[in-house]
Amino acid sequence: MNYMGKxxxxxxxxxxxxxxxxxxxxxVVKKADLVDYGSVRGSMIIRPYGYAIWENIRDxxxxxxxxxxxxxVYMPLFIPESLLQKEKxxxxxxxxxxxxxxHGGDEELHERLCVRPTSEILFCEHYANIIHSxxxxxxxxxxxxxxxxxxxxxxxxxxxxxxxxQEGHTCHADEEDAMDETLKMLDVYANVCEEYLAVPVLKxxxxxxxxxxxxxxxxxxxxxxxxxxxxxSGTSHYLGTGFAESFGIQYSDKxxxxxxxxxxxxxxxxxxxxxxxxxxxxxxGLVVPPRIAPTQVMxxxxxxxxxxxxxxxxxxxxxxxxxxxxxIDASDKMPGWKFNEYEMxxxxxxLEIGPKDIEKNQVVLARRDTGEKEIVSIDELNTKIxxxxxEIQKNLLEKAKDHREKKTNLAMNLTELQNSLNDNPGxxxxxxxxxxxxxxxxxxxxxxxxxxxxFEQEKISDSCMCCGNKADQLVYWAKAx
Amino acid sequence: MNYMGKxxxxxxxxxxxxxxxxxxxxxVVKKADLVDYGSVRGSMIIRPYGYAIWENIRDxxxxxxxxxxxxxVYMPLFIPESLLQKEKxxxxxxxxxxxxxxHGGDEELHERLCVRPTSEILFCEHYANIIHSxxxxxxxxxxxxxxxxxxxxxxxxxxxxxxxxQEGHTCHADEEDAMDETLKMLDVYANVCEEYLAVPVLKxxxxxxxxxxxxxxxxxxxxxxxxxxxxxSGTSHYLGTGFAESFGIQYSDKxxxxxxxxxxxxxxxxxxxxxxxxxxxxxxGLVVPPRIAPTQVMxxxxxxxxxxxxxxxxxxxxxxxxxxxxxIDASDKMPGWKFNEYEMxxxxxxLEIGPKDIEKNQVVLARRDTGEKEIVSIDELNTKIxxxxxEIQKNLLEKAKDHREKKTNLAMNLTELQNSLNDNPGxxxxxxxxxxxxxxxxxxxxxxxxxxxxFEQEKISDSCMCCGNKADQLVYWAKAx
Numbered sequence: 001m002n003y004m005g006k007x008x009x010x011x012x013x014x015x016x017x018x019x020x021x022x023x024x025x026x027x028v029v030k031k032a033d034l035v036d037y038g039s040v041r042g043s044m045i046i047r048p049y050g051y052a053i054w055e056n057i058r059d060x061x062x063x064x065x066x067x068x069x070x071x072x073v074y075m076p077l078f079i080p081e082s083l084l085q086k087e088k089x090x091x092x093x094x095x096x097x098x099x100x101x102x103h104g105g106d107e108e109l110h111e112r113l114c115v116r117p118t119s120e121i122l123f124c125e126h127y128a129n130i131i132h133s134x135x136x137x138x139x140x141x142x143x144x145x146x147x148x149x150x151x152x153x154x155x156x157x158x159x160x161x162x163x164x165x166q167e168g169h170t171c172h173a174d175e176e177d178a179m180d181e182t183l184k185m186l187d188v189y190a191n192v193c194e195e196y197l198a199v200p201v202l203k204x205x206x207x208x209x210x211x212x213x214x215x216x217x218x219x220x221x222x223x224x225x226x227x228x229x230x231x232x233s234g235t236s237h238y239l240g241t242g243f244a245e246s247f248g249i250q251y252s253d254k255x256x257x258x259x260x261x262x263x264x265x266x267x268x269x270x271x272x273x274x275x276x277x278x279x280x281x282x283x284x285g286l287v288v289p290p291r292i293a294p295t296q297v298m299x300x301x302x303x304x305x306x307x308x309x310x311x312x313x314x315x316x317x318x319x320x321x322x323x324x325x326x327x328i329d330a331s332d333k334m335p336g337w338k339f340n341e342y343e344m345x346x347x348x349x350x351l352e353i354g355p356k357d358i359e360k361n362q363v364v365l366a367r368r369d370t371g372e373k374e375i376v377s378i379d380e381l382n383t384k385i386x387x388x389x390x391e392i393q394k395n396l397l398e399k400a401k402d403h404r405e406k407k408t409n410l411a412m413n414l415t416e417l418q419n420s421l422n423d424n425p426g427x428x429x430x431x432x433x434x435x436x437x438x439x440x441x442x443x444x445x446x447x448x449x450x451x452x453x454x455f456e457q458e459k460i461s462d463s464c465m466c467c468g469n470k471a472d473q474l475v476y477w478a479k480a481x
Numbered sequence: 482m483n484y485m486g487k488x489x490x491x492x493x494x495x496x497x498x499x500x501x502x503x504x505x506x507x508x509v510v511k512k513a514d515l516v517d518y519g520s521v522r523g524s525m526i527i528r529p530y531g532y533a534i535w536e537n538i539r540d541x542x543x544x545x546x547x548x549x550x551x552x553x554v555y556m557p558l559f560i561p562e563s564l565l566q567k568e569k570x571x572x573x574x575x576x577x578x579x580x581x582x583x584h585g586g587d588e589e590l591h592e593r594l595c596v597r598p599t600s601e602i603l604f605c606e607h608y609a610n611i612i613h614s615x616x617x618x619x620x621x622x623x624x625x626x627x628x629x630x631x632x633x634x635x636x637x638x639x640x641x642x643x644x645x646x647q648e649g650h651t652c653h654a655d656e657e658d659a660m661d662e663t664l665k666m667l668d669v670y671a672n673v674c675e676e677y678l679a680v681p682v683l684k685x686x687x688x689x690x691x692x693x694x695x696x697x698x699x700x701x702x703x704x705x706x707x708x709x710x711x712x713x714s715g716t717s718h719y720l721g722t723g724f725a726e727s728f729g730i731q732y733s734d735k736x737x738x739x740x741x742x743x744x745x746x747x748x749x750x751x752x753x754x755x756x757x758x759x760x761x762x763x764x765x766g767l768v769v770p771p772r773i774a775p776t777q778v779m780x781x782x783x784x785x786x787x788x789x790x791x792x793x794x795x796x797x798x799x800x801x802x803x804x805x806x807x808x809i810d811a812s813d814k815m816p817g818w819k820f821n822e823y824e825m826x827x828x829x830x831x832l833e834i835g836p837k838d839i840e841k842n843q844v845v846l847a848r849r850d851t852g853e854k855e856i857v858s859i860d861e862l863n864t865k866i867x868x869x870x871x872e873i874q875k876n877l878l879e880k881a882k883d884h885r886e887k888k889t890n891l892a893m894n895l896t897e898l899q900n901s902l903n904d905n906p907g908x909x910x911x912x913x914x915x916x917x918x919x920x921x922x923x924x925x926x927x928x929x930x931x932x933x934x935x936f937e938q939e940k941i942s943d944s945c946m947c948c949g950n951k952a953d954q955l956v957y958w959a960k961a962x
Contacts (some may be wrong), residue, residue, distance in 0.1 A: 040559045040594060045607055046554035048622070055553065071529035071535065077596075077627055077643050078521045078580075099559075099748065100584040104631035105577045113521060115558075115596070117580065126526055128516055135812075141529070146558055146627065150585035162558050280698055331616075 006474035012328055014344075016283050020225040022235055025155070032286040032345050035156040042154035042314035050343060052294035054164065060196050061166065061268065064188050070140040073314035075122040077145075078113035078316065082455055087246045090120060092174050092215020097149045097202050099161075111199060115148040120214065120239070123169035124247040131261060133170060134253050139171040139261075139474070157230075157274035158481050165269035171249065171261040175240070176380035182238045185266040186219045195398065197272060198289040198396035199223050201233055201403055202476060204426070204452030208438055212265075216240035222298070222476065224404045225278035228425025230451050233275050234267035265280045274481070279400050280369075286346030287368055289387035289396050297329040297385060298342045302335055302354030312358050316351070316378070324385055326351075327370065331443055343368060348392050369395055410460055417465060417477065418446050427451065430470040433464035442466050448477040495825075497764050502708040506636070508668070513767040513826050515639040523635035523642035527751070532827060533775035534754055535645065537624065541644050541677050542647065542749065548612060551621040551649060556603040558627075559594035561910035565668050568727045571601060578630045581643075596629040601695065601720070601746055603648035604770055604858055605728040610653060615734050620652040620742075636757035636854065639712075639962050646750035652730065652742040656721070659743035661750055664721045665735020666747040668701045670715035678753060679770040679877035680704045680760045681885055681906070683713055683957060687934030690836065690920055693746075693779035699719035703932045703957065705885045709906030711932045714756050717747035724766050761850075761879050767827030770877050771870035778866060779823045780809040783835030789801070793839050797832070797859070802831050805866055809834075824849060830866065850876055888916055893939055898946060908932065908959050912952040914945035929958040 001175040014027035034050035037043075046054065062072075078101060084091050094117045101113040113413045116122065128132060144166045153158045164240065168185060168412045186203060192198045201221035211218035215237035223233045244250070244260040253259050278286035290296050297320065301313040315330055320326045329338050336354070342350055352364040363381065366373045369392050376384050407426025411417035428448065434437060441451050442465070457474050464471035486686075495508035508514045515531035518524075527535065559582060565572050566719035575598045582594040597603065604622065612620060623648045635641045642881045649666060653659040667684060674680045692699035696718035704714045725731070725741040734740050761768035771777050778801060784793040794809055810819050816833070823831055833845040844862065847854045850873050857865050888907025892898035901909045909929065913919060923946070924930050936956050945952035 036610060038557050038562055038603060039561050040557050043557035043559065045557065045603075046555040048554055051553050051555055054555075062653055072532050073529055074527040074532055074535075074645065076519050076524035076526065077522050077629065078524065080520050083520055096586045098586065099582045099594075101580045102583045103581040103593075105579065112584075113580075122519060122526075125519060129517060148558065164555065 001274055001362045009313075012048075014283065014285065017226060017281075024281075024283070025277060028285055029156050030466045031185055032229060034273065034286075040161065042151060044156045044160050044162075046164075050323055051293065053288065053292060054270055054275070056292040056294060057192070057196070057272055058166070061188070062144070062194050064192065065168065067397055068140075068184065068188065069480075073141050074145070075116075075119050075126070075143055077116055079116055079119075079121050080094050081112045081114060082123060085116055085242055087121065087124075087214050089242070090214035097151065099148050099150055101169060110270065113358050117147055118267070119143065119145070119167055120149075120169065120243060120267075123265075124243045125261075127171055127249045127261070127264075128247045131251050132401055135253050137171060137173045137261065138177060138252060138365060138380050140181075141170065142166055142168040149282035155274075157270055157277070161425055163191055163270045165267050167267040168265060170264045172263070173251070173253070173261070175238075178264050178286075180237045181266045182217075182219060182266070184277065185264070186234070186236040189236070189266070189268055190221050192268075193221060193223065193233055193272070194365070194397060196289065196291045197276055197279075198291075198393060198400060199233065199272075200397060200401045202456035204476070206235075207439060207450045209436055209452060209477070212237045214239060214242060215265075216242070220452050222274050222478075223279060224407060224426055224478070225275070225481070226403070227278070228279070228407050228479070230427065230476075230480040231270060231271070231278070232451070232480065233276050234266070234268040237264060238264040249354075251462060262281050264481070278346045280396055281346070284340075284475075285344035288304060288346040288348065290393045291349045293346070293348050294325065295327045296324045297349045297351055298347045299326065299351045299353065300337075300342070301328070301330060301337055301339045302352055302357070304330060306355045308358060309353065309355060313353050316353065316363070320381065321383055322383065324389065346409040349391055355413075363391045367392060369399075376409040395425070411465055411477075412441065412461055413465055413468075415446060415450065418444070420445055421448060421479065425479065426444070429458070429460060429474055430465035430477055431459075431461050431463060432473050433467055433471040434473060435464075435467065435469075438464055441479065447479050449480055451476040451478050451480065491573065492551050494570055498707060505762075505764070506758060509762055509767055509825075510637050512816075515758075521642065523632060523638045524753065525641050525643075527645075530775065531754060532767065534773060535751055536759070537773040537775060538673070538677070539647070541619075542669070542673050543625070544767075545646070545673065546623050546649065547633060548666065549669065550623075551623045551651075555623055555626070556597075556600045556607070557623055558597055558599055558732070560600075560602050562593045562595060563593055565604060568605075568724055569697050569724070571695035575599070578632065580629050580631055583848055597626075598628055598630045599746075600624060600626070600628075600648055601650065601724060601946065605724045605730060605744075607727045608652055608730045608742070612730055612732050615654055615732055618732060619658060619740065621649075622651065623647055623649045623660075631924060634800070636755075638751055638758070644751045646748050648748045650744060651700075651745045652725075652739070653744070654732070654734070654742070656719075656743050658778055658837060659745050663700060663717045663745045663747070666700065666745070667715070667717040669747055670717070670747070671702050673749075674704065674753070675700060675878060677770065677772045678757055678760075679754075679772075679881060680714065680756050681882045683933060683935055685957065686931060686934035688920060688956070689714070690803045691915055693718045694954060695720060695723060695744075697723070703959075704756050704760060705907060705959070707741045707762065707884070708755070709888050709960070710959075711908065711961040712752070712756050712759070713932070713935075713961065714753060715747070715749040718745060718783060720744040720746060750890035755932060756845070761827070761877055765821075765853060766825035768877065769827040769829065771829045771874045774827070774829050775806065776808045776826075777805045777870055778807040778826050778830045778832055779828045780807065780832045780834065781812060781816055781819045781823070782809070783833055783838070785811060787836045789839060790836060792833065794834050797834065797844070800807055801862065801866065804863055805870065805953075829870055830847050848873060850880075860908065884951070892911075892946055893924065893942055894924055894946055894949075894956075898923070898929065902927055902960065906960065908957045909948035910939070910941060911958055912940075912942050912944060913954050913956040914948055914950045914952040915954060916948065916950075919945055923958065927958075928960050931962055932957040932959050
C-alpha cells in the first residue's frame with residue numbers, strides 16, 4: 001500500500017472500530033458521504049451515495065415483491081386519532097412514538113392527525129371498502145414510503161425520527177394462506193439480505209414480548225454486526241383476524257357466508273444500510289457488496305497528465321459500461337487521495353491505469369475486500385471483472401458467515417450467558433422455558449434480549465437457561481441495536 | 482360495438498363529460514380504480530392502477546434526470562419553524578398552507594415543525610454545509626417525495642392535501658449556468674409530457690404575480706384540458722441568489738473570492754395523472770397513452786370454456802410479453818363486462834381471441850382511442866402490435882394538439898376575452914402591458930388568469946387587452962385548475 005504514507009492523515013480521520021465502534025460507525029457514515037445532519041433532531045439527510053445504495057436495494061426488492069404478485073399503492077401520510085384508536089394493542093404500541101399534527105395553516109384542527117408510524121390502520125380502512133367476496137382474495141398490496149417514529153435516541157439508518165421503508169399489507173381467506181404469505185415474504189427478505197447485501201441472517205419467530213403491536217405472531221431475520229450486536233433486519237407479521245374485526249374487513253365465502261379476512265404485514269427499511277456498514281465495513285471505511293454497489297469499478301488514471309492516459313481510461317470506461325457499473329475519477333486530485341476516497345466509499349474494485357500499463361496493454365485491479373492487487377491484460381477485462389465482482393460478493397458473505405459463527409456461543413445458565421457476552425459478544429444460544437419472567441430477568445441481568453426462536457431448532461439442554469425448569473425451545477439471545 | 486347492449490348499465494355509470502365535467506372526472510378516477518378516499522379530508526389513496534401509471538411517469542423522468550447529471554437524495558419531512566422563517570418571500574407564500582407538528586409522543590415540542598410543502602429550505606441548509614469551492618459546482622440534486630399543502634378545496638391528483646412529486650434543487654456558479662439549467666429542465670418536462678403522456682404543452686414564463694414564492698423567475702408548461710381549462714403541468718424556477726444570501730451558501734471562486742451560488746428548483750407531481758385523464762379521457766372512461774400504460778394490451782378470451790381457447794390465449798400472452806406489456810383476463814366474467822372494464826381503464830389495445838379466430842389463426846385487435854377493430858393474423862402480431870401502439874401514441878398527441886388549437890382564441894379587449902371564454906372556453910391570446918393592475922382586473926372580471934408569457938411570441942396588436950395602453954407582450958389567458 002505505497003500510497004498510505006502520502007495520505008496517512010486522511011486515513012487516520014476515522015476512528016478505529018476497536019477503539020470506539022459507535023464513533024467508527026458515525027465516522028464512516030459521514031466520511032463515505034452517506035448521510036448529513038439537518039436541523040431537526042434525529043432526522044437524516046440521505047446523500048447521493050447513500051440514496052443510490054438505497055435505490056439499488058429498493059429495485060431488487062421491488063422486483064421480487066412484484067414477481068410474487070403484489071401491487072404497489074400509496075396511502076396518506078396522516079392518520080386521524082380516532083381511526084388509530086380502533087385497534088387497541090396497536091395504538092398502545094405506537095402512541096408513545098408518534099408525531100401529532102394539530103394545525104393546518106392558521107387553523108387548529110378539530111381532530112389531531114398522527115404522522116404514520118406504520119400504515120396497518122390506513123390499509124385496513126381501505127380494505128374494508130374494497131373487499132367484498134372471496135374472489136377479491138388474496139389482496140396483495142405494498143407501499144414504499146417514509147414513516148415517522150418519535151425516538152429519543154437516534155443514529156443514522158439504525159434508529160431515526162423518519163426513515164424510508166416498504167410495508168406490505170395483505171388479506172387472505174384463511175390462516176393457512178396468510179401464514180404462507182408471512183413466511184414467503186420472510187424468505188424474500190432473507191434472500192435479498194444474503195444474495196445482494198451479503199448479510200447472512202437467522203430466520204425465526206419473535207417471542208410474545210418482542211412481537212409487533214397487534215400481531216398474532218412476528219417472524220424476523222436477525223443479523224450480527226461486527227461488534228457482536230444483533231440487528232433486526234426485517235420482520236413479517238401474521239396479524240390474524242384482529243384488525244379485520246376492528247375494521248370490519250369481511251368477505252362472503254363460496255357459501256355466501258361472511259368471514260373476516262386473515263392479514264399479514266411485513267417491512268424492511270433504510271436500516272439495512274446500517275447492517276451493510278456494520279457487517280462489511282473496516283477501518284478503511286465502507287465495503288459495498290458488488291451486487292448493490294452504485295459503482296462497482298472505479299477507474300483511477302495514474303500520471304493522467306501524460307499523453308494518452310485519459311483517452312485510454314475513458315475508452316476503458318466506455319467498453320466496460322455495458323457489463324458493469326463503472327465510473328472514472330479524472331479530477332486533478334492525487335491518485336493517493338482517490339485511492340483513499342474510493343476505499344472509504346467501499347467501491348468493490350479499483351482499476352489503475354498509467355503510462356506503463358498502457359505500454360503493456362494491462363491494468364492493475366485492486367480489490368476492496370481483501371486489498372489484493374492483480375495485473376490483468378486489457379483484453380481479459382470484460383471477463384475478468386465480472387468474475388472478480390462475483391468472487392468479492394461471495395467472499396463477503398463467507399466472511400460474514402465465519403464471523404457470525406465465531407461469535408455464536410452456547411450458554412447453559414445466566415453466568416455462562418454473561419461471560420459469553422463479555423468475552424466474545426455475539427449471539428448466544430440458550431434454552432428457554434417460555435416464561436415472560438425469565439425473558440425479562442435475562443434482559444435485566446445481562447442486557448441481552450431474545451432475538452428469535454430460530455426455525456432450525458437444536459436441543460442443547462432440557463432446562464431453561466434462567467430458571468432451570470423444563471425448556472424445549474432454543475432461543476438466540478444478544479445485545480441488539 | 483355489439484357488447485354495448487348487454488352491459489349498457491355499466492357504461493351508463495359514468496356521467497357524460499358534456500353534462501358535468503367535474504362529476505365525469507370524479508367518476509373516471511373512481512371507476513378506473515385510480516383512487517379511493519380515506520378518512521383524512523383531501524387525502525387520496527393511490528390504488529394499484531393509478532400508482533402503476535405514476536411509477537411509469539416516474540421511471541421515464543428519473544432516467545432523464547439522471548442522464549442530465551443529477552443525483553437523487555432524500556431530505557427530512559419536517560422543517561423547524563425558525564428555519565422556514567429565513568427566506569421571507571418564501572415563508573409568506575407557504576405559511577397559510579402548511580401542516581404543523583406540535584407534539585412528539587406525549588411531549589409538546591419547544592419549536593413547531595412544519596411538514597414540508599416543498600424543500601428549498603432544507604436543501605439550502607444542506608448546501609451551506611457542503612459547498613465550499615467552485616469545484617463543487619454545479620451541484621445537481623433531485624428528490625422524489627411526498628409533500629403536504631393544507632388546501633381548502635381538493636380534488637384527486639389536481640389539488641390534494643398530500644401529493645407525490647420530484648423536486649430538483651441545484652446550485653451554480655453564475656446566473657447563466659443556472660438559467661441554462663432552469664430552461665433545460667423545463668424542456669425535459671415538456672418532452673415527458675409530449676412524448677410519453679401525449680399531452681401537448683405551452684412553454685413560457687410566469688408573470689411576477691404568478692411566480693413561485695422566493696423565485697426571480699418561474700417558467701411553466703401549461704396544458705389544456707378537455708373542458709377548456711388550463712393546467713399548470715410543471716414549473717422550473719430560477720431562484721437567483723436570494724436563498725443563498727439568506728442561508729449563506731457561498732463558494733470561493735478561482736480567485737479565492739467568496740461568491741453566492743445561483744440556484745434553481747423545479748418540480749412535477751402526481752397532478753400529471755390529472756392531465757392525462759382530462760386530456761385523453763372520454764365518456765367511456767380513461768385513455769392511457771401506450772408509452773406509459775401499465776398494460777398496453779389486454780387479452781380477452783371469447784368463449785373461453787371451449788377447448789383450447791385459454792391455452793392459446795396464454796400462449797399468445799407469453800409470446801407477446803417480450804415486446805409489450807400484456808395481460809390476460811381469464812376470469813369467469815362475461816366478455817362484455819371485460820370490454821367495458823378495460824375501456825374504462827383506458828388500456829390502449831384489446832386483443833380478442835375465440836374458437837373461430839383460433840381456427841383461422843387470427844385475433845381481433847380493438848383500439849381504445851378510435852374504437853376501430855381489425856382482424857390480424859397471429860403470425861403478424863409481433864410486428865403489428867408495436868406498430869399500432871406507436872400509432873395510438875401519435876394519434877393521441879395529434880388529437881390533443883387539434884383540440885388545443887380549436888380552443889385557442891384571440892382577444893383584443895375584455896369583452897372579446899369574456900365572449901371567448903363563454904363561447905369556446907380554452908386559451909385566449911391577448912396583449913398585456915405588464916401592469917399588475919390589469920392582470921388583477923382581468924382575473925376579477927373574467928375569472929381567467931395569466932397562464933404564461935409564451936417563449937414563442939406573436940404581436941397580435943399594440944395595445945393591452947385591458948387598459949389599451951402600449952403593450953408588447955403576448956400572454957396566454959385561461960381559466961385554470
